[in-house]
Amino acid sequence: METLIVEVTNKKAYKLLENLEELKLIRVLKKKSDRISNLRGKIKTRMSNSQVEKQLNTMRKEWQRGS
Known part of the structure; x- marks a missing residue:
């Protein structure tokens, strides 16, 4: 089997994916977003x-002071 990454761009797509999974044509795997870890890699100085x-x-x- 082959693993693909799919970006869902419409709520209707979730129902279609559920239907395909019920038919045992695909298996949906949830993946946590690694956006934060990607950003940390771009920071020059590590911070605790x-x-x-x-x-x-x-x-x-500062943001509240400017309002």
Whole structure:
């Protein structure tokens, strides 16, 4: 068997995939998004979770101040 990655662009497609799975023509595998890990790879300086949280809080305060 071959594994393919499919991007669903319409809600109706989910029903079609469910129907194909019920017919045992395909098997749907859920994959977690690795978007965050991809972004971390582009960061030059690694930050700990606490450093990231601290920076996010600082940016949120600046955003609220500008409103």
